[in-house]
Each structure stands twice: as C-alpha cells, then as structure tokens.
Amino acid sequence: MEFEELRKIWDAQDNQPLYAINEKAMYNLILSKKKQAHHITNISELLLIFVNIGSGILILILNLFKQSGNISLYVLSAWMLGSALYTLVRRIQRMKGDQQFDRSISGDLSHAISIASYQVRISQIMRWNILPIAVLTFLGLLEGGKPIWIALIVLLFFALTYYAGGWEHNIYKKKKRELEILQKKLGNEG
C-alpha cells in the first residue's frame, strides 16, 4: 500500500465512529472529578506550610507559657517557622513560573518537568529538614528533663519519617526521569 491508500483507509473511519458514548456516565465522571481539581503539589505545599506554622507556634507558646527557658525548643520553633516561610516563597516562585510555558506538547512536557523538578527539590529539602528538627526535638526533650527512652522513641519516629521521605523522593525522581525521556524522544532528530 502507498501512503495515500493508508490515508483513505484512515479517513473512512470518520463516517463510522469506533465507539458510542454513555453520556450520563460521562457527565457523572466530570462532576466527580471537578472536586479533585487541586493538584498534589498544591496540597503538599499547603500541608508543609500549615504543619510547620502550627507546630512552630505551638512549641513557642508552650515554651513561653511554661517559662522553661528551653533553648533547643526556641530554636526548633524558629526553624519550623523559617521552613514554612521558605516553602511559601518557593510556592510563590513556582506559581509565577507556571505562566512561562507555550501551549504545545513540548511546552506541556517542559511544564510537567519543571513541576517534577520542583517536587524532587522540595521533597529532598524537606527530607533533610527532618534531621535538624529531630536533633532539636531530641535535645529539647532531654533539656526538659524527659527520660531518655522517650527521646529515643521520638528519634525513632523521625528516622521512620526520614525513610518514608526517601521513598516519596524516589517516586518524584522516577517521574521526572520518565518525562525527560519523553521530551528527549520528542526533540530527537529522526
């Protein structure tokens, strides 16, 4: 067959639709998906901001209220509020950057890669962030006169969080790599 013949075979299907649509089920689906419009990045950013602000303020208030003079907990509170501020600034930068991509498949892929890179970066930073928080919490508990076994259990909890963070980070890295492969395929000559 020559190419023109392939085109004729291809065009013939326009007169005979391959499928029929169940319209009721389709509109039900649209209505249900509308409620899930928030992107996962958006949710994780907001979660990071609110959790850090909430925990930072709570630790600060408790420390002030008890007048314990526990320096580690003051540093921990400042660190968490700083982390929330950092995430907020990165969020604003990301949202500004969202407008810079053209409306082609390559542009969409670049956008998706940029979001994936952002997720990789933020998940790595937040994973590292667990280390100072764990150390400060551990020191704060000891300084506050808590038994060492409680401090060790808390440390174990942070270790598990660090491990889970690595798992999440690898998912983002894999997703980014797949998108980069796609873009490479698209840009390759031939």
Place this chain on the structure above:
Amino acid sequence: MTQKEQKQIFEEWLSLHKALIFKIVRAYAFTVTGQDDLFQEIIIQVWHSIRAFRRESSVTTWLYRISLNTAIKWTKKEQKHYQSEAFDGLQHILQESRIQTDERLIWLYEEIYKLDEIDRSITLLMLDGFSYKEMASILGITESNVGVKINRIKKQLISKSKKYDHHGI
C-alpha cells in the same frame, strides 16, 4: 464563563470532534478497559481546557494537543499499573461500535500501537492531514524535525504495508 456555557461548548466540541478523540484512544490503548480509562482522562482534560481556550488555534488543533498530551502521559501510567483488572466495577463510558471494521484499519492501528508514544502522535497527525507547520506547533518542535520524523515513519509504514499486502490478508 458559566458552567452552562462550558457544558454547551463541551457538547459542541464532542459532537463535532469525537472521532478525533476516538482515534487517539484507539491508537494509545490496546484493551477495551484501557480505552475507556484513557477516554475518561481525555474528556476530563478537555472539560478543564475549555476555560483556557483563547481561539489562537483551531478547535481541532487544540483538542489534538490536549488529547495527545494526555495520551502520552497516560501511556506511562498504563505501563506501570495496567496489568491488574482494577477497573472492574467502574461504569464504562465508551461502548465499542458494532459496525464491522475494515481489516486494514485494524492492521494500521496495530502498527501505530507498536510505535513509541511520540511517533504515535506524529503518525496520527500525519494521517489526519495536518501540515508540518501545524504539527510543529502542536508538538512544540521544529518543522525540520517534524519532516525528518515523518519521512522515517512513512517509510516504515509503507514498507510494513507492502509485507501486509504480500501476505494477502
């Protein structure tokens, strides 16, 4: 834009251009369940895209861009999750037409399905008669790159079709 207006545009686009979406669904998803799943993903994206449509391109070009982009990303997801029958119990939106399909068309879809995600999108655009310029704009690559890819795919398809003819199927 009100939801009523959005629905009106959606219905108009779907009634005029559903064949375009069906072709992409058929070229990117092999099983009936997969086709239904991909169709659902595409219509959701099309629905959300209505508010972003600025009439800078034709509706066909816009829908191709949205649908191909969704299909390319869906293929990645499908490779990971698709072996299970996790979709059982969901309400199906697509029902296969009972009209007898041309054997040569089935063969053509099979050959398109064997290509990688990017070459599949170029083949669909090529078969639907898009110009190099339009394809370059939809894909976001240069016209010369489109030309090189098309030449290679055309040669490949013609060579395979000759083998197909030769076997007299």
